[in-house]
Amino acid sequence: MVMEAIRVLHYGLGAIGSAVALLTATQRGLEVVGGIDRDPQKIGRDLGDVIGLGQQLGVAVSGDVNETLRRTQPHIVIHATVPRFHDIYPQLLACLNAHASVISTCEELVYPFGKEPAAAHELHRAAAQAGVTVVGAGVNPGFVMDLLPLMLTAPCVNVKRISVSRVVDATKRRAGVHQRIGAGLSLDQFREHVARGDVRHVGLPESIGLIADGLGWQLYRITEQIDPILASEWLTTPYGTVAPGQVAGVRQNARGWMHGRDVISLTWEQAVGSRKAHDAIYIDATPPLDMLIQGGLHGEHATAALIVHAIPQVLAAAPGLMTVLDLPTPHYRPRPEPLRARERG
Amino acid sequence: MVMEAIRVLHYGLGAIGSAVALLTATQRGLEVVGGIDRDPQKIGRDLGDVIGLGQQLGVAVSGDVNETLRRTQPHIVIHATVPRFHDIYPQLLACLNAHASVISTCEELVYPFGKEPAAAHELHRAAAQAGVTVVGAGVNPGFVMDLLPLMLTAPCVNVKRISVSRVVDATKRRAGVHQRIGAGLSLDQFREHVARGDVRHVGLPESIGLIADGLGWQLYRITEQIDPILASEWLTTPYGTVAPGQVAGVRQNARGWMHGRDVISLTWEQAVGSRKAHDAIYIDATPPLDMLIQGGLHGEHATAALIVHAIPQVLAAAPGLMTVLDLPTPHYRPRPEPLRARERG
Structure with missing residues (x-):
């Protein structure tokens, strides 16, 4: 051989x-x-x-x-x-x-x-x-917000809802990441960038599609929403400072709907100054399952x-x-x- | 079709x-x-x-x-x-x-x-x-102490050590489980039962074998140790009581050894009155990964x-x-x- x-x-x-x-x-x-x-x-x-x-x-x-x-x-x-x-x-x-x-x-x-x-x-x-x-x-999509929660349904029955929360601290990430989350923008600028598609994490609907495919769930709708996370204090990054009231980052939430309920909910946050980075998965099932990765996975x-x-x-x-x-x-x-x-x- | x-x-x-x-x-x-x-x-x-x-x-x-x-x-x-x-x-x-x-x-x-x-x-x-x-x-072996920790190595490089801790509260489990963990035995009785093989969870070396196979690690030895967990207070179960000093359950630790170090360590505890049930996985790698399932998976x-x-x-x-x-x-x-x-x- x-x-x-x-x-x-x-x-x-x-x-x-x-x-x-x-x-x-x-x-x-x-x-x-x-x-x-x-x-x-x-x-x-x-x-x-x-x-x-x-x-x-x-x-x-x-x-x-x-x-x-x-x-x-x-x-x-x-x-x-x-x-x-x-x-x-x-x-x-x-x-x-x-x-x-x-x-x-x-x-x-x-x-x-x-x-x-x-x-x-x-x-x-x-x-x-x-x-x-x-x-x-x-990692996301492809692992922590879809494949890992799917795997954590394996020891469960009667899975009713899956919710995932990923919080990433962007403070020390590269400049391109800071741009993509709108760090340092005013609220108006943020809305413009979101409308142009410059500020957005791509992949949450794909994660929902993957989860639903794995479970055999027929979703009738996937919704997605983007909101700014505003700085409440002065934040210092390698690329400058973010003033209170300016955008520190982005919070995106996507939901998959079945039988009138949001059966999959994925929340993704990336901001400078975020102190509670983690990946959390909650499976509402028999029995329920509650998982936390302290600090979260590095993107x-x-x-x-x-x-x-x-x-x-x-x-x-x-x-x-x-x-x-x-x-x-x-x-x-x-x-x-x-x-x-x-x-x- | x-x-x-x-x-x-x-x-x-x-x-x-x-x-x-x-x-x-x-x-x-x-x-x-x-x-x-x-x-x-x-x-x-x-x-x-x-x-x-x-x-x-x-x-x-x-x-x-x-x-x-x-x-x-x-x-x-x-x-x-x-x-x-x-x-x-x-x-x-x-x-x-x-x-x-x-x-x-x-x-x-x-x-x-x-x-x-x-x-x-x-x-x-x-x-x-x-x-x-x-x-x-x-679930164990087959999932929470082998396949899940293996999967959690996927976003890592330079994996140096994997440790898993599974703590199960046996208080409300069936009578057969209480027997298998030696609940209510004296220390001497516990040692006799362990020697006869009546008190033992089977599967930790198998989990280590599965992890090592997945990682391509050539272990030269797998060791295993069984210790009693003694009750420090009166414990009441559906099948009777456990007095202070009697055995409340069992703690097993198995290790896989490579290059003179224990690169895989699995600790499994099952006892009546256990208040800290969980599944915890720690991957010593770049970056490290620290996962907790609160309450742990039901066996x-x-x-x-x-x-x-x-x-x-x-x-x-x-x-x-x-x-x-x-x-x-x-x-x-x-x-x-x-x-x-x-x-x-």
Whole structure:
């Protein structure tokens, strides 16, 4: 048996894509064969330098998707570009045409069957035909507000309602995160940004879709609401200060409705100065279940780890557009098994 | 597409077997086709009466395993007899010979590859040859001290140590539980019962084996220790009182060792008068993860739910002796999909 390394291509080298690449580059059993980005500042440079590895990888970042796929022949593409399914569809097709499986951090790909069922089924057929697997994954959506609460229903019966609360302290997060939660905006500015779609966490309806699919619940409606969290005191961040009355962050609540009741409720808060970071899950069932992760999961680190740990599972999965529900229970593994990649041929 | 119900046979109708049967009997999509027990007090009676359903099922409990398997032709056998793999081996073979898949509450079957690798691999071959799947499941081992902590490693990297603490309040549990934890014994009596193996929770080494297998950790040793928890005040239970100084319950700790360190530590406590019931998981990793389930999972109810929810997953799994690690993430489902059973042929 030849212990062939799993050939990994990184497509998208922003904050998340780079975080994942930093992990794959240091993981035994994985071979980073290429990097793709559209940023002219990154194209042509060594991938190790671009992701901040501290050493070169001997692989130049390319802006040419099809050429790179053809040349590097990856087993799997780690895809981390933008959050909307519609926008990444042609990017995914390019990977399928190169017969590469894909794990993507695209939030809407975690469960695209709700908003874009026709396109999702078309992608499923294309992936199945190409003999490769496409999965959307990450911490949220993909784990802490959907897969984990679903798993916690396993020891219960008569599940009546699932509520999840995720509170993230953004104080020390990168500047892009501060922008996305509207930190430092006035209330009027906040409303403008929300209307333009600049301030919004993408993925809560997808988490609800995934939960409902797992439970076999037929929801008739998913609602979502975004509110500002206002600072009640002066808050200092690495990027400046937030005055009392200014926006410190965002609170989003999404609900899935069945039989006239909100049977799934997900509340997501991210703000600077948040002192009560946590992930909490409550299952109203027989018996009820009340779970707390003190401090909560880190967004970026957790997503990078989840993506890397999903690699052998995705390579062993059935071809098609799959969800994390179709994979075995995810877990850490210091060295992915190359055997499974070989089994796929 | 014919929506055929999944045919379920209950093999073993003690406390756990009956609890599972109560669920399957009321679940749409499942058809209870038979019940097997060796207790002459149960044989010949209607299964609904034996399990306390409050209505008859039109199915008599039988003591003849092979005849019942032949006559009822189950898709799946819910097996709940005894905790030792060695003891259930011939029982499982009977099911395989009838081409029925098996979900068993047998604690050692959750991960038999550690203590009995030769017999486990033999069983795997037999199941694969028969084209059916055999899985051991339950809350502990099978979920809260192994699969759940494993899943919580998924958003982490550099996992160094996993520790789990499960504390169960036995005060209102059935008499058999009080016996098994030695409630009301003197210290000397406790030590005798432990030496005879009467007082012991089976499954901690199996949970460690499952975790290590998932992580790819090569442990060189698993150690286990049993200590009494002594009552510090008068405790009243439905079955009598426990005096100060008498045994209130048991504390078991099992550890998995690698590179000279205990990298997995599982502590299990069950006692009458326990006021701090919980399930706690701590992952020493980057970043660390600290989870608490307030009140903890109920032993029997959780096992019954987990077994029933595993039915469609086991019927859709590859043939052979599988573990919960080979199945998709478990979750509640009000109605199992009969389609999956049909796909197996």
